Amino acid sequence: MSENTPDPYAYMAELPDGLSETEKAEFGQQLIEKKLQLERSSGADTLERARLKLDIAELLVLLERKEEAWNLAREAFDTALKNESWQDAVEACNVLYQTEQAASIPALGMGVWLAVTFPVTPELTYAMLDHVVTETPNNSDGAALAAVTTRYVIDLRANDEEHGDWSLLADNLIARVAERHSKVQDQKALDAWMDKLGLRDPQVFLPRLSQVVNAIVGDAWWFDRDELRDKLPD
Incomplete structure (x- = not known):
């Protein structure tokens, strides 16, 4: 991977088994500083405040x-959605997923829908879809659909400079899912x-991924998907 290629795992770093006292103090100090910045910021629903949150x-x-x-x-998500800042909305869903609350899995599903539907960065979209792989049973087709x-x-979205490295990452994810799903080795x-799972044609696998997302979110949608589709760039 080239030095300039963003790390796809930056959005999904595994938490340490336990923070040291030094780490707790460092994060605590950062928390105080960020809260002070939030207090000094103005405007109830600005993206600046959402990003600080x-x-x-x-x-x-x-x-x-x-x-x-x-x-x-959750507050940051609402602000991002109101301002049609899809990247920030997906980043909020990523954090909501990591909070491990009752609605964290539906939040993941909504973040995946937004990340695939709107021009969110490949890095963040990869992170959200990798979460789906993690949450999906080994023998389910859902992980395969997310990986492909x-x-x-x-x-679609990676620039020419990054495409080769990103493609390798995606291909490795597909191979990992194939191995755990069907013991694929070569x-x-x-x-x-x-071919068997129909993973070559986006007109086949994207609607199937949509079904997986529907199953993840259930009746817990926080937005009207048809209304948001009308906001897609031409």
């Missing part, structure tokens, strides 16, 4: 104050597996 929520997750983190990230969609999004078996 997300920064604070991420620190609260690290400090295991996850209910507080949920509340702030990462490659589809990268082909390219011939991978090709057959992709």
Whole structure:
């Protein structure tokens, strides 16, 4: 991977098993500073305040104050959606997922829908779809649909400089899912597996991914999808 390629795992770093006292103090100091910035900022529903709330929520997750983190990230999501800032809305869903609250899984599903539907960065879209892989049983087709969609999004959105590295990451994810799903070990078996599951045609796999997202979110949608589709760029 080139030095300039963003790390796809930056949005989904695993939390340490336990923070040291030094780390707790450092994160606590950052939390104080971010809260002061939030107090000084003006405007009830500005993106500046939403992004500060997300920064604070991420620190609260690290400090295991996850209910507080949920509340702030949820407010940030509403502001981002109101301002049609799809990237910020998906980042909020990513934080909401990591808070491990009752509605965190539906939040993941909504974040995936937004990330695939709108021109969100490949890095964040990869992170959201990788969460779906993590949450999906090994023998379910849902992980395969999520993995192949990462490659589809990268082909659409990654610039020429980054495309090769991103494609490799996506292909590795597809291979990992294929191995756990059907014990796929080589390219011939991978090709057959992709053909069998209909993973080559976006007109086939995207509607199926939509069904997976519907199952994840259920009746908990926070927005009208048809209304948001009308806001898609031409």
